[in-house]
Amino acid sequence: MSDIQADIAGQTTTGEAGFGDYVQLLKPRVMSLVVFTGLVGLLVAPVSLHPIEALAAVIFIALGAGGSGALNMWWDADIDRVMSRTQKRPIPAGKVTEGEALAIGVALSGISVVMLGLATNWLAAGLLAFTIFFYAVVYSMWLKRSTPQNIVIGGASGAFPPMVGWAAAMGSVSIEAALMFMVIFMWTPPHFWALALFMKGDYHDAQVPMLTVTHGRRTTRTHILVYTVALVPFALAAAFTSIGGPIYLAVALVLNLLFLIGAWRIWRRAEPAAEADKYHVERRFFRLSLIYLFGHFAAFLIEATAPAGALAAAIGWGF
Amino acid sequence: MAxxxxxxxxxxxxxxxxxxxxxxxxxIALVFGLTVVKVQNGSLMQGADHTYRSEIDPANQMPVAEPEQ
Known part of the structure; x- marks a missing residue:
């Protein structure tokens, strides 16, 4: 009897994940962002897909993101065990084995690319395949542990989903898709560097060469300001394309002004002051960055609706 | 009590x-739905149904005219 109990106890430690553990492996929070931006890219395109095709496209884009998330967790299991932020992920927690994560990542990546190609077109599928490759191989396996520019270049993988959505609807890419890409691409470094400023010891303990670790916190603050300034023209330029309009311009002006003020405050702060108030300004900037991205893409979506089009026509807005 | x-x-x-x-x-439901949509949106398709139809016989296709030199 005791033998049986010992056997069951042994099995619970590995390879007996619940379904929720598999869901966690796909990074659902990242997936939600991918679903949202990919859906916006798809819906703002001038050509509309059949609702079932659009649903399938968004599901397969999300599955691709989930697959690359699983591959990332498989590769990064060693540093996830060290960082407090990631210790509860399914592999470090012992709920999913590394082999399972690899198998799920590869399978979901393959299925998502092939099915997106069959459901929409092969340009969209190719872009999704490149996105998965970029996140799993270029970012996770290569850049993340080798250069402080990891977030900058690796941010491209998070920026592709709206372009994939646009390509799924249109069968091509254009300036609008490129601007949506650039907004996320330029937004990613300030977003993650703000996080790195207040998640102080994590990246250092894991020996991940984040800018805060390699070049110090003063340089990171300067970089946040520089990238925020560089982001603004792309965000505003989108207003004057077919996906923009007066509502988007108003939202973008407000959000970019707030984002610039936030970056300026971070740049001005000295480290002792930040430590004294437990990185209040940095945390607020991080939260604002989430609102910033959501706000821009929600405004794109609003501009694609009929009332927004009527408003633009009424005031003679035409691009 | 159980x-x-x-x-x-x-x-x-x-x-x-x-x-x-x-x-x-x-x-499975998604692939089924996709299949229905693809078939409904597709252009007219003619498959082999074991009956001779001259319009799909390659021998009866009009040859493409060569441009004159």
């Missing part, structure tokens, strides 16, 4: 089996 109490391991297995099963069912 006579039999499931081990936590079995609860996890049940959740995994149910989740994977529902995911596969959703995938």
């Amino acid at each position: 006579i039999h109490q499931d081990h936590e391991l079995h609860t996890r297995r049940w959740s995994r089996n149910l989740g994977v099963g529902l995911t596969l069912a959703a995938f």
Whole structure:
């Protein structure tokens, strides 16, 4: 009897994940962002897909993101065990084995690319395949542990989903898709560097060469300001394309002004002051960055609706 | 009070089996829906139905005229 109990106890430690553990492996929070931006890219395109095709496209884009998330967790299991932020992920927690994560990542990546190609077109599928490759191989396996520019270049993988959505609807890419890409691409470094400023010891303990670790916190603050300034023209330029309009311009002006003020405050702060108030300004900037991205893409979506089009026509807005 | 109490391991297995099963069912439903949409949106298609039809016989296709030199 005791033998049986010992056997069951042994099995619970590995390879007996619940379904929720598999869901966690796909990074659902990242997936939600991918679903949202990919859906916006798809819906703002001038050509509309059949609702079932659009649903399938968004599901397969999300599955691709989930697959690359699983591959990332498989590769990064060693540093996830060290960082407090990631210790509860399914592999470090012992709920999913590394082999399972690899198998799920590869399978979901393959299925998502092939099915997106069959459901929409092969340009969209190719872009999704490149996105998965970029996140799993270029970012996770290569850049993340080798250069402080990891977030900058690796941010491209998070920026592709709206372009994939646009390509799924249109069968091509254009300036609008490129601007949506650039907004996320330029937004990613300030977003993650703000996080790195207040998640102080994590990246250092894991020996991940984040800018805060390699070049110090003063340089990171300067970089946040520089990238925020560089982001603004792309965000505003989108207003004057077919996906923009007066509502988007108003939202973008407000959000970019707030984002610039936030970056300026971070740049001005000295480290002792930040430590004294437990990185209040940095945390607020991080939260604002989430609102910033959501706000821009929600405004794109609003501009694609009929009332927004009527408003633009009424005031003679035409691009 | 229940006579039999499931081990936590079995609860996890049940959740995994149910989740994977529902995911596969959703995938099948999605592929079925996609197939219906693709067929409805597709242009007129003619498949072989074991009856001779001259309009799909390659021998009866009009040759493409060569441009004159």
